[in-house]
Amino acid sequence: MSTLRDGRFATSSGTDVSGVGTSLRVQWRTGWKAALAWVLGLFALVLTTTYSITSLYDTPAKLRTYAESIATPALRMLNGDVAGVDTLGGVLVNELGFVVAFAVPLCAIAMTVRGTRREEEAGRLELLLASRMGRQAPLVAAVVLALASLAALGVLTTLAFLAAGADATGSVIYGAAVVALGVAFVGVTAVLAQAFGHQRSVWGAALGIVVASYLVRGIGAVDGTWVVWLSPHGWYDEAAPFGEQRVTPFVLAGVVTAGLIALALTLSAGRDVGGSLIAARTGPPRASAGLLTPLGLALREHRGVTLGWAVISGVLMGTYGSLTQTVIDAFAGNPDLQAFLGGGEAGIVEPMVAMFVLLLSMLVAAYALQSLGSLRKEELSGRLELQLSEARSRTTWLAPHLLVIAAGTLVVAVVGSLALALSTASALDDSSWVGTILAAGAAHLPVALLLAGASLALFGWVPRAQVAVWGIFAVAAVIGYMGPGLDLPEWLVEWAPFGLVGNVPAEDVDVTGSLVAAGGGLTLAALGVLGFTRRDVPHR
Secondary structure, three states: OEEEEOOEEEEOOOOEOOOHHHHHHHHHHHHHHHHHHHHHHHHHHHHHHHHHHHOOOOOHHHHHHHHHHOOOHHHHHHHOOOOOOOOHHHHHHHHHHHHHHHHHHHHHHHHHHHHOHHHHHHOHHHHHHOOOOOOOHHHHHHHHHHHHHHHHHHHHHHHHHHHHOOOHHHHHHHHHHHHHHHHHHHHHHHHHHHHOOOHHHHHHHHHHHHHHHHHHHHHHHHHOOHHHHHOHHHHHHHOOOOOOOOOHHHHHHHHHHHHHHHHHHHHHHOOOOOOOOOOOOOOOOOOOHHHHOHHHHHHHHHHHHHHHHHHHHHHHHHHHHHOHHHHHHHHHOOHHHHHHHOOOOOOOHHHHHHHHHHHHHHHHHHHHHHHHHHHHHHHHHOHHHHHHOOOOOHHHHHHHHHHHHHHHHHHHHHHHHHHHHHHHHHHHOOOHHHHHHHHHHHHOHHHHHHHHHHHHHHHHHOHHHHHHHHHHHHHHHHHHHHOOOOOOOHHHHHHOHHHOOOOOOOOOOOHHHHHHHHHHHHHHHHHHHHHHHHOOOOOO
């Protein structure tokens, strides 16, 4: 039952959503760029994958070969039990499986956190609620914007599948399955935003649930048991858009999401603005000796991000390496796939390992960019001004951060390289791959330096534009990973950031390109430090 109280619309449970339209407009005005970036970025990944893969499976014989080659427990653990892999649509679903399994939940989490706990933690939500706006209106607006973004992604995904020539009905159902996967994590994140007082805690808990869901789906897919139904990732698989299509997964996703959103609204009504159901852990009354130094503060700030990226790098590269022999067997029956990798039947191992090393290089560069992005957050939060008010120069503050980020970049690279090297050597029963892969991983470090230098240069001179480096990274990643399959000009692939060092270990290291990347990165970094010492702090 609803009542009108003090000019506000409220339910009998205390939920007040008046002014949700105003809140939605505010969140759209401040967050449309992020929403557009997520939707178009994921659509670009889907589109490039469908475009590059379609030509490789243009006959029934090739589709049958593909279906037979992936019928292994390892690949089911990685991508789930995909139905209809003897059709073009099923092949595309399987090839997108790993990316979609993490990218779509990440999109859902990012969009929901942005409009809930992030705004609340920054104090902006309290300002909005001081007007004639209901207590739960921002939460409802955040959920609506997140669901709308996922719906747009689902429509674009359907169009990409239709353009590739996949079955029309299956394409529509697959787009809906992508949306269903995302909406479940919108509900999860909405609840977590009430439970935790800091957005980093919400992110950590949500990512943990994503990983757990992914693993539960994998276990159920390998064993072929009912366990798969305990996971949103399992519902995504069980929709079977190109197999025996089912309605049950969509019903489950809808009911669970509605229940979680209702729970989030109820929990929100029962807590204070700025508070949380789980009290934040208070720190010790006195700082440790290490936190009294600039280096100690930098280590404290970056240790969590470094650890997280190192774990992700190690797990992913270890998984890829362990599947090396399986992938080789899958490629062996398809000459087009061998040509796609750049080798014949006897020479597909090195190009495939080079592809894995390229993915590792992207992870390392992404870590460096995220860590450097935190410098801008320190400035906007006001903490940088407080630290510079002491007898401390700007370079004294910046240098420890750069040192810690550089060390963290090496840690992420070494962990990922070791995981890939050891797992590949084990899968192929050839220990010589350890040294080869470690050397290849080291050869890609100049690329991370180049992109990090670009980020630091923007931070130093045009800090508001620092986020643009992620656009550079995305374009470089697409060119590096999909360039050969998209028949892009050879010069463009070779001179894009990830192509500068060469396709190691399938090819020798490009010394000229490596020097260009390293020299360019150092130059840009020096320019960034110079700009930081000359501009205003904070720079709005």
